[in-house]
Amino acid sequence: MDALARSAGQLGHIIRRRRKALGLTQTDLAGLSGVRQELISRIETGHDGARLGTINSLLAALDLEMTVGPRSKSSAADILDAL
């Protein structure tokens, strides 16, 4: 299900988890997304200066999508998920 991504660190975690769930290495994802392996490494570990376009390239390659809505509706699952 959807995971909360309020910070760059949380977003990085989501990306990493999904990548591994798909059985991909950072290098594989680099090939799919056009984003370099080194950059993927930095983003997955919480680099908050990444550009929106770069993030979107990764999400698209991982068949993920971003949604935006009002805050403060986080469930326990979301919180655990964000660790």
Place this chain on the structure above:
Amino acid sequence: MDALARSAGQLGHIIRRRRKALGLTQTDLAGLSGVRQELISRIETGHDGARLGTINSLLAALDLEMTVGPRSKSSAADILDAL
């Protein structure tokens, strides 16, 4: 409800809609978020080079949050919302 933000343009729309719903001007939001008015203007109109940190500053100031999940579950409401 949560709105789909697959592109910078969609995200910009969401931000603008929320800002207006809160009765804020771009200058107000600039004060709240620390992001300059000119930049907010560019982001709201679909600037895809914005940094993740900048986007997060705006979302936080607007009391919005981002979630990430698998694609292709868009409802008609999401699609209309994204226009």
Place this chain on the structure above:
DNA sequence: GTGCTTTATGTGATTAAGGGCATAAACCAA
């Protein structure tokens, strides 16, 4: 229309992202 507010855009300076390459560090399997 006039005036005021809000939003969009242009320029130059500063700062940082990402490209590109190298390599260290961590992680496994044999």
Place this chain on the structure above:
DNA sequence: TTGGTTTATGCCCTTAATCACATAAAGCAC
């Protein structure tokens, strides 16, 4: 442990985002 794979970092360079200020262009009330 040793070797191969995967991930993390360091550096330089080019490009671009953001700052900062100014101003044009819309929008809106009166």
